[in-house]
Amino acid sequence: MFNFKQWLILLVCSLVIMNTEGLFVNITFVRNAVAKGAVCLDGSPPAYHLDRGSGTGINSWLIQLEGGGWCNNVTNCISRMHTRLGSSKKMVENLAFSAILSNKKQYNPDFYNWNRVKVRYCDGSSFTGDVQAVNPATNLHFRGARVWLAVMQELLAKGMINAENAVLSGCSAGGLASLMHCDSFRALLPMGTKVKCLSDAGFFLNTRDVSGVQYIKSYFEDVVTLHGSAKNLPRSCTSRLTPAMCFFPQYVARQIRTPLFILNAAYDSWQIKNILAPRAADPYGKWQSCQLDIKNCHPSQIKVMQG
Numbered sequence: 001m002f003n004f005k006q007w008l009i010l011l012v013c014s015l016v017i018m019n020t021e022g023l024f025v026n027i028t029f030v031r032n033a034v035a036k037g038a039v040c041l042d043g044s045p046p047a048y049h050l051d052r053g054s055g056t057g058i059n060s061w062l063i064q065l066e067g068g069g070w071c072n073n074v075t076n077c078i079s080r081m082h083t084r085l086g087s088s089k090k091m092v093e094n095l096a097f098s099a100i101l102s103n104k105k106q107y108n109p110d111f112y113n114w115n116r117v118k119v120r121y122c123d124g125s126s127f128t129g130d131v132q133a134v135n136p137a138t139n140l141h142f143r144g145a146r147v148w149l150a151v152m153q154e155l156l157a158k159g160m161i162n163a164e165n166a167v168l169s170g171c172s173a174g175g176l177a178s179l180m181h182c183d184s185f186r187a188l189l190p191m192g193t194k195v196k197c198l199s200d201a202g203f204f205l206n207t208r209d210v211s212g213v214q215y216i217k218s219y220f221e222d223v224v225t226l227h228g229s230a231k232n233l234p235r236s237c238t239s240r241l242t243p244a245m246c247f248f249p250q251y252v253a254r255q256i257r258t259p260l261f262i263l264n265a266a267y268d269s270w271q272i273k274n275i276l277a278p279r280a281a282d283p284y285g286k287w288q289s290c291q292l293d294i295k296n297c298h299p300s301q302i303k304v305m306q307g
Ligand SMILES: *[C@@H]1O[C@H](CO)[C@@H](O)[C@H](O)[C@H]1NC(C)=O
Pocket: 026, 093
C-alpha cells in the first residue's frame, strides 16, 4: 500500500505532468520574406507560431516577440547563426504555449482565446537591423527590421488587419523590441484598433559598470553599428539622441505615444551580471553572491543599482 507521503508525491508528480501537458503550436516559416531580404542571420526565412483565437477573442491579437540577447560583433554573430537565435533551420517545430500564450482560461484569463503569436527571434538586433550588403565570407545577414515588417505583413494578411484589440509584447531583447516597435505597430493597424504594448524584462539601464566603464553603452553602440539599426529606431528618440542611446528604455519610453506597460524593470540579476559587473569589470566574481541574493550586496553595490 502507498503511505500518505508516497501518495502525495504521486499526486504532485501527476499535477506537474498535467501542468506541462500544455498546448504545442506548430512553426510557420515566412518563406515569401526571403525574396524581400527579410531573413535570419544565416539567410533562412523568419518564423512564428500562431494559435488562432475563438469566441469573444476571435478579433483580438496578442503578439509576443521572443528574446535572447544580441550579437554585437561578427565573431558572436557567426556563433549565433548556427543556433535557433540566428537560423530558423535550428528552431523546434512545436513550441509550448504557456503563461501569457496559454489557451487555458485559468492560467491566462485575459488572452486565452485571442489569436496568440510567438515571433521567433533570429536576427540578434531586437528586430532593428537593416544592412543591404552581405559579406560572402561570413554570409551574415543583418535584417532584423525587415523580419519585423515581413512577419507583421503576414499576420495582417492572416486577419490582424481586422483586429479590435492588439497587444505587442515581448521578453528581454524581445521586450526591448516591443517597446521600440510599439508606435510602428500602432501605425500598421487601423485607427479603430485598440493597441497597447507590454515590455517584459526589456528595460536595460544605461549606467557605468563597477569599474567605472560605460560597458553596456559601448555594447549597444556595437550592435547599432554592426546591424545598421539607426534608421529603424523610434524617430522620437533618434531625433534627440545618438542611436545607441535609443536602446535604453529610460530615454525612449516617455516618447512612446501608444499605451505602454513596463514589467520587471531594471532591478534584476541580469543587469548585475551583464551591465554592472560584466566579466571584464568583475574578473574575480566579487559580484556573484550579490547577483544570487540581494542580501549579499554591499551597500555601495545597492547604491549603483538604485542610481
Ligand atoms: C504540426 O506538425 C506536425 C508535423 O510536424 C503535423 O503532424 C501536425 O498535423 C501539425 N499540426 C497542426 C495543427 O497543423
